[in-house]
């Protein structure tokens with residue numbers, strides 16, 4: 001499958017992308033994960049992206065577009081891909097269209113994960129992450145807490161709140177989403193590719209997407 005997952009931060013794009021990728025081997029491409037990795041490795045791209053990410057702002061398009069083009073040209077993407085966190089602006093959507101045209105391929109579906117804002121804020125502010133770079137297990141202070149002294153149940157490293165999951169940064173990320181990314185919903189609706197999904201559970205969401213793809 002070749003799909004784009006749209007949705008606010010915290011809508012569950014990462015979880016759904018992972019499930020879809022397990023379904024048929026399509027590659028999960030999360031621009032957020034690629035960037036966090038670049039920051040962790042201290043690369044030139046990581047150094048340039050870091051300040052934007054810490055403030056919850058978008059990394060400039062020219063940095064993102066090169067990165068995505070390189071990734072989509074890799075061999076494994078021939079199996080299909082699930083784009084999570086890209087495109088995030090109208091300019092990125094146009095660049096994606098041009099790139100796919102150059103590659104001679106098209107999108108099957110653009111999924112809009114529609115999650116109420118109060119659910120998103122609750123989900124993001126209660127999320128915690130294992131600080132061990134090679135673990136990064138996700139916790140939730142209410143539904144999946146770490147050990148009583150705040151350690152990862154898998155590897156024992158301290159579990160932390162990611163800088164971009166602090167409340168003020170979350171508010172900025174949501175503002176940026178409404179201003180810059182949500183206009184993509186109408187853009188893709190006009191192309192006939194948009195598929196809205198509003199369900200509480202990930203099993204149901206995955207089945208609906210597969211139905212939408214005509215694979216179920």
Ligand code: AMP
Nearest residue numbers: 031032052053057058059064085086088
């Ligand atoms: P995410 O994990 O997708 O929420 O991304 C984390 C952060 O990475 C975002 O808040 C942005 O700063 C940056 N980022 C990820 N994807 C993009 C993108 N397509 N365009 C610009 N910035 C991005």
